[in-house]
Amino acid sequence: MDTQLWVEHELDVLISESKTYPDQAFYRELKQLFIEQYQRIEQLQGELDGRMWNPSQW
Amino acid sequence: MKTLVIVAHPEIDNSTTQQFFKEGLAGFDNYEWHEIKQEFEVASERLLLIKADRIVFQFPLYWYSAPAILKQWLDEVFSVNQLDLSGKELGLVVSTGSPSKDFQAGGTEKYAMSEVLRPYEMLANRMGMKYLTPVVIHQFAYLKETDKQQLLVRYQQYVTNEQFASFNGQVNWFVKGLNERVADNPEVAKLLSVLEENEEQRHDLSWNVEQFKQDED
Numbered sequence: 267m268d269t270q271l272w273v274e275h276e277l278d279v280l281i282s283e284s285k286t287y288p289d290q291a292f293y294r295e296l297k298q299l300f301i302e303q304y305q306r307i308e309q310l311q312g313e314l315d316g317r318m319w320n321p322s323q324w
Numbered sequence: 325m326k327t328l329v330i331v332a333h334p335e336i337d338n339s340t341t342q343q344f345f346k347e348g349l350a351g352f353d354n355y356e357w358h359e360i361k362q363e364f365e366v367a368s369e370r371l372l373l374i375k376a377d378r379i380v381f382q383f384p385l386y387w388y389s390a391p392a393i394l395k396q397w398l399d400e401v402f403s404v405n406q407l408d409l410s411g412k413e414l415g416l417v418v419s420t421g422s423p424s425k426d427f428q429a430g431g432t433e434k435y436a437m438s439e440v441l442r443p444y445e446m447l448a449n450r451m452g453m454k455y456l457t458p459v460v461i462h463q464f465a466y467l468k469e470t471d472k473q474q475l476l477v478r479y480q481q482y483v484t485n486e487q488f489a490s491f492n493g494q495v496n497w498f499v500k501g502l503n504e505r506v507a508d509n510p511e512v513a514k515l516l517s518v519l520e521e522n523e524e525q526r527h528d529l530s531w532n533v534e535q536f537k538q539d540e541d
Contacts (some may be wrong), residue, residue: 272517274512288348288480291473296498298474302491303522310529313516314490318358 272302325460325486327464328353328376328419332383332394341419348476352484363510369401373409379453381444382417388440394459397423410452416444419461447500456482457489495523 277297284290329349331531334361336342341518349355358372383390401407426432427446437460438445450454459482461475487493502516 269369269518273515275382280509280511287473288351288476290499291348291476291504292474293462294470295477296502298496299494300519300522303519303526306491307522307526307529308528310526310533313535314529317540320540321367 270300270304273297325377325484326375327378327380327483328354328372329357329382329483330360330394330397331357331381332381332391332397333359334393336389339384341384341461342382343453344423344464344476345417345470345479348480349483352480356482360393362393364397364401366400369397370407373401373407373412376412378413378415378456379409380417383419385418385420385440389443398447402447404450407451413456414444414448415456416441416458417453417461417479417482418458418512419464421463424460424462438483451490495519 274297277300278291280293281290281297284293331342333339333342346357349357356372356376370506379418381390381394382392382393386392386414389395422433424437427435427437429436433440437458441458445455446459448451464472467475481488481494481497485493485497487496497514502519506512506516
């Protein structure tokens with residue numbers, strides 16, 4: 267399974283099985299942090315590709 | 325970093341918001357929850373302030389200001405000549421029963437919350453403190469459960485995370501939280517290693533992008 271899908275699935279399990287309210291809040295917000303982290307990585311990869319294939323720099 | 329949370333509420337025990345925050349900080353170190361009483365000793369209050377790195381005023385908004393109890397406390401405890409708080413941080417956690425859309429140009433209240441809270445920004449400036457972006461809670465009772473949980477974690481970081489405003493700082497805070505939970509569940513260790521590997525990848529990519537930017541200049 268793709269790592270990001272595994273992370274989100276794992277966190278969904280932790281959210282639903284949390285024994286305390288603060289734990290549930292922690293895992294729910296951690297999931298949002300992971301989503302933002304993957305977005306940032308994707309954006310940086312896109313920017314790097316764009317700069318590598320910039321014909322004006324060839 | 326040590327944080328002092330100054331709670332100014334005339335009826336703390338009946339405030340669901342304040343109880344929500346108080347319970348949300350259980351298990352954290354390096355903070356002190358201090359409820360202001362009608363009677364206090366100026367010297368001991370000042371000592372608490374001096375020992376803290378971050379000071380947070382927490383109160384419900386009454387007529388565009390804090391409850392009178394905080395004003396009286398400030399008038400007696402704060403002093404430009406007798407209290408040195410320079411270099412410390414000042415944060416605010418303010419709750420209001422009005423929706424956020426009211427606090428803007430053209431809205432019912434006409435002015436933004438940043439303008440309403442300006443006296444505290446001036447206070448921080450006068451005392452040589454760094455003013456932190458306030459946490460404002462609008463209509464706590466109407467928040468959805470997921471929004472309440474988001475607020476709780478944001479609040480926990482406001483009190484306990486030195487770098488709560490940056491993504492790096494937030495990642496480090498969650499890394500610490502995961503390390504404290506590893507013993508409860510073996511899957512947590514795997515999540516922790518993915519989080520750290522991703523960060524390494526993100527920093528590498530960021531470094532490479534910077535190199536290209538410099539070469540293009």
